[in-house]
Amino acid sequence: MSDWERASTARVLPPARPRKLAKVPFVELADGRVQGVVSSGSDIGRVYVSSVAASTYEFSCSTNNNRPCGGARGMFCNHILALINESTLQYGAERVARYLRVEVPEPTAQAISQTMSATRPSQGDSTAAASVFSQFLRHLAYLEFEVSTAPVPELQWFPSTRAVV
Numbered sequence: 001m002s003d004w005e006r007a008s009t010a011r012v013l014p015p016a017r018p019r020k021l022a023k024v025p026f027v028e029l030a031d032g033r034v035q036g037v038v039s040s041g042s043d044i045g046r047v048y049v050s051s052v053a054a055s056t057y058e059f060s061c062s063t064n065n066n067r068p069c070g071g072a073r074g075m076f077c078n079h080i081l082a083l084i085n086e087s088t089l090q091y092g093a094e095r096v097a098r099y100l101r102v103e104v105p106e107p108t109a110q111a112i113s114q115t116m117s118a119t120r121p122s123q124g125d126s127t128a129a130a131s132v133f134s135q136f137l138r139h140l141a142y143l144e145f146e147v148s149t150a151p152v153p154e155l156q157w158f159p160s161t162r163a164v165v
């Protein structure tokens with residue numbers, strides 16, 4: 001097989017469980033972080049870019065306009081909790097726990113969040129937010145493609161070809 005033939009048969013992982021895309025439209029395990037975009041509960045025009053780093057559990061949450069999230073002062077805000085919850089639906093709790101290096105006997109979204117919170121992780125700056133958000137927008141651009149039944153190699157990002165195994 002040629003390179004492109006092999007590449008075009010890349011495996012696409014189905015989500016571990018169906019999840020609500022409206023609440024957390026984008027989540028990925030990438031760049032050593034669980035990161036993604038979380039809808040604002042109250043304002044349809046606002047989203048939060050949230051992330052938690054592996055090992056240190058350093059977290060950050062800010063709006064798409066780069067305003068800091070009011071809820072993420074010294075602890076995980078609801079957006080981060082929603083992000084972790086959705087990441088376990090997308091990738092499975094064991095894989096998320098392994099990726100974040102959280103040691104829990106029986107990984108669940110709640111156990112993962114609690115274990116990380118208990119270490120009193122520090123709050124990081126929002127430098128990652130811009131790249132997470134542009135990644136999200138790049139994925140959204142595919143929604144504007146004309147409908148076609150031909151293979152679109154770039155769509156193999158879904159759920160994320162960059163995710164670790």
Ligand SMILES: [Zn+2]
Pocket residue numbers: 048050061062069070071072077078079080
């Ligand atoms: Zn937040």
